[in-house]
Amino acid sequence: MELDPRPRRLPLRRLPATTWQRQRPTWREAAPGVIEAALKRALARPSGNWFVLAASREVRRDRPFGRVVAGTEIVAWRDAEGALRAAPGACPHLGAPLCRGAVADGRLVCRWHGLALDGGGFPGWTPFPAHDDGVLAWVRLDGAGGEEPLPRPVVPERPRGAGAIAAVESLAGRCAPEDVVANRLDPWHGSWFHPYSFVGLRVTEIPSGADPDPDRLVAEVAFKVAGRWGVPVRAAFECPDPRTVVMRIIEGEGRGSVVETHATPLGVRGGVPSTAVIEAAVAASDRPGFALARRAAPVVRPLMRAAARRLWRDDLAYAERRYLLRTTGRWPG
Ligand code: FES
Ligand SMILES: [Fe+2]
Numbered sequence: 001m002e003l004d005p006r007p008r009r010l011p012l013r014r015l016p017a018t019t020w021q022r023q024r025p026t027w028r029e030a031a032p033g034v035i036e037a038a039l040k041r042a043l044a045r046p047s048g049n050w051f052v053l054a055a056s057r058e059v060r061r062d063r064p065f066g067r068v069v070a071g072t073e074i075v076a077w078r079d080a081e082g083a084l085r086a087a088p089g090a091c092p093h094l095g096a097p098l099c100r101g102a103v104a105d106g107r108l109v110c111r112w113h114g115l116a117l118d119g120g121g122f123p124g125w126t127p128f129p130a131h132d133d134g135v136l137a138w139v140r141l142d143g144a145g146g147e148e149p150l151p152r153p154v155v156p157e158r159p160r161g162a163g164a165i166a167a168v169e170s171l172a173g174r175c176a177p178e179d180v181v182a183n184r185l186d187p188w189h190g191s192w193f194h195p196y197s198f199v200g201l202r203v204t205e206i207p208s209g210a211d212p213d214p215d216r217l218v219a220e221v222a223f224k225v226a227g228r229w230g231v232p233v234r235a236a237f238e239c240p241d242p243r244t245v246v247m248r249i250i251e252g253e254g255r256g257s258v259v260e261t262h263a264t265p266l267g268v269r270g271g272v273p274s275t276a277v278i279e280a281a282v283a284a285s286d287r288p289g290f291a292l293a294r295r296a297a298p299v300v301r302p303l304m305r306a307a308a309r310r311l312w313r314d315d316l317a318y319a320e321r322r323y324l325l326r327t328t329g330r331w332p333g
Helices: 032-043 177-184 187-193 288-295 297-327
Strands: 050-055 065-069 072-078 084-088 102-104 107-109 130-132 136-140 165-173 198-205 217-226 229-241 244-252 258-269 272-283
Touching: 032 177, 032 229, 050 065, 050 072, 050 165, 050 258, 050 272, 065 258, 072 136, 084 130, 084 136, 165 297, 177 244, 177 258, 177 272, 177 297, 187 198, 187 217, 187 297, 272 297
Parallel strands: none
Antiparallel strands: 050 136, 065 072, 072 084, 102 107, 130 136, 165 272, 198 217, 217 229, 229 244, 244 258, 258 272
């Protein structure tokens, strides 16, 4: 697929007529060893014990937010300045769920007997380090992470400024974070498994040891818009930390836009782990029409989220299967 460098009024291109069966098989290139090696390198990166907790906008000023992360019950809220706070989710008085409480004057108030808590802590209740990067809320869990703590999470570089639109979608599946990451490090399945979204996906660069940038994974693909119309782009994949895969558009419409897939372990139930996929799409474009889209952000955002949901429903089914196969000795090879 040729990428046309000339700016055009509309990014849409008519895609070559093909059928699902007649596209080129990618299984030979999608070598299990290449995917596995990329996964191994990702898992070896430091996270500094930071976990993505939620979308920034999910943690509001007027009520607390609760989620179990890596088996730890967390409550998050905003203090009087609007800063993100996170702490253990059980009330230090008699264990009530603090996420069912209220936020008043930046303090977290337990609904059971009215204990008001703030970022300063309370005997038996020590807040966790938290970080709000403007798109995502992070929490640092040194007990669960078991790594050398870092003062800040590894936040991927994103398109900056008021021109960008961010949308975050979360889903959960019965698998480990590495199953989500492994699935994302296999871009080859794009137009075979998701023909409703991708056409003509071709991986043009794969990670190789001799390369100065051994983790470079680049694909050309057209995002399907409607019928035979789509938007061709070139995208690079990278793992900044062991639970994150970033896809960055490096050429074509929306250059600089990123889709960050964060796999957050939730906990283990009945011996099976559960993992949240928290995916942040931060889109940017130099195109004048994009300013319009930005004003329409409240409309565009749900559309971006709906697209992510459909892909992740399918991808999570595979990640769950990958978990099952590898934990029951049925993984191929
Ligand atoms: S359980 Fe929270 S104040 Fe009593
Ligand atoms: Fe996928």
